[in-house]
């Protein structure tokens with residue numbers, strides 16, 4: 001077992017966690033079906049997301065909650081708690097999400113939610129061509145975002 005996999009001591013979030021243990025702005029580490037997951041309460045709303053950063057696997061429980069986002073502690077990727085999508089690089093893939101409901105004084109993590117599709121950029125909003133200078137994380141994220149959200153991306157070479 002790695003330090004980032006779920007521990008037997010961590011709760012099965014599908015079995016429910018007493019609501020008094022899910023404090024505003026706090027993170028409850030646990031698992032859902034054996035997968036490490038986090039249960040978070042932000043502005044009174046409950047979110048359940050994967051516990052591991054999709055970039056290099058950092059434990060997101062050690063990260064920072066800010067509004068409806070969670071920031072990775074290692075390279076500061078930022079994910080939306082609501083959609084699971086990466087908002088800031090270097091992570092390119094989103095987090096798993098589960099539906100959460102309040103039931104009998106418990107926060108119960110239910111079924112996995114489908115992947116959220118990012119909004120498509122309208123062709124009318126895009127310039128005819130885009131040149132990305134630099135091959136670092138930001139340049140890579142720009143290219144991947146354009147591929148995901150725009151219609152056509154061509155490499156110049």
Ligand code: FES
Nearest residue numbers: 053055056072075
């Ligand atoms: S491991 Fe999370 S941003 Fe790199």
